[in-house]
Amino acid sequence: ARVLCLSIMAASSSPRAPRAHGIPHSLYAQQAPLLEVCDDVLAGRARRSLLEPDLDDSITRTLRLSTFDYAPYSVEMDLDGPHTSKHTLEVMLTDGTKRPARSIFEWLQQFCVEQVTLRTALRKRGIGVPPVGSSNAEMPCLLAYADDFEVPQMFNRVCARSVLKCADWWTMWMCFEKEENEVLQAHRSALMTACAAKIVIEKIDTTNTIWKLIEPLVTPTWKGSLAKFPCKPEDVGTFITEGIYYTGEHYPKRYLQMKHDESAEAFWECDYEDGYNSDNSDDSDAHHHHLGAYLLSTEKSLKAIKVARQWEDTFPEGAKEGLFRCPRGWKQICAHPDVATASSSSSSLSYSSG
DSSP states (O other), rough: OOHHHHHHHHHHHHOOOOOOOOOOOGGGGGGHHHHHHHHHHHHTTTHHOOOOOOOOTTOOOOEEEEEEEEESTTTSSOOOOOOOEEEEEEEEEOTTTTTOSSSSSHHHHHHHHHHHHHHHHHHHHHOOOOOOOOOTOOOOOOOHHHHHHOOOOOTTTTEEEEEETTGGSSSTTTHHHHHHHHHHHHHHHHHHHHHHHHHHHHHTTTOEEEHHHHHHSSSSOHHHHHHSSSOOOGGHHHHIIIOOOOSSSSSOOEEEEEEETTOEEEEEEEEEEEEEEEEEOOTEEETTEEEEEEESSTTTTTTHHHHHHHHTTTEEEESSOEEOOOTEEEEEEETTTTEEEEOOOOOOOOOOOO
């Protein structure tokens, strides 16, 4: 069955442009118009940036993306082994230059701003807009396209679908809609307050001298309104582990850890799926599980492959979920409430290589 499936796919395939980074498989047919919109939106990325250039070269923290996935049928359909990747995540400054992100919040904030801007642009042009009520609809990941890296999602081309929920939110159409509406409402309220203050002051001071002095202080700006979007910096752990919308019947495992001295932070998301026969037989016991994980970390020594394999190794007999052990010297800040966590003192796994 597998040989027949691959033969049909090979015979029916025709030469075409490779899929650009950041474009989901479900949107490949619309790649050309989508990329046109992406390019137009990216032209304003520096203008929307909340990060000013700085001259402090002493800050060396760098946020890295590390991925790991294993499935009985690989994406390339030639090897069944695990796949890993790594990439330095960048942010754009207001002057148009880029530098490595120094924290999870710094990168996440720019990611969210760009995704919401892209969604607005797609709606205006009527390109890639899903039907109303479509909870699984996707959109491009703008930063993956702009900064040339693959979204950490595991896609099984044999069964033509995404088999895990890891990183669904990176390309989810409806993600951050609630936070977007909250920012818009807060901005409108601040504008109304400023207008009311102007009316009152103008009645007291007909020369407008007072209003000219306080106007910059009381009139909201979009960058000021976005300072706490999609969440406050101190709430990033709760937001990224629990607040981000997801689809499906089960929740991917999400954790945020920090070193005890707070010199580094790490967020990882892991998912597990069972039930695919590795030899296409009818034997229900002859199958392998799908395991995928990605890691956002400012600690260079941490790798997603170590975290994923450790989580897999702690599966009790017949259990569907494993335990996670914090690396030595780290503390857990946030985790999804439904996941189990082992104490770091019981961990004997080394995280210094990957």
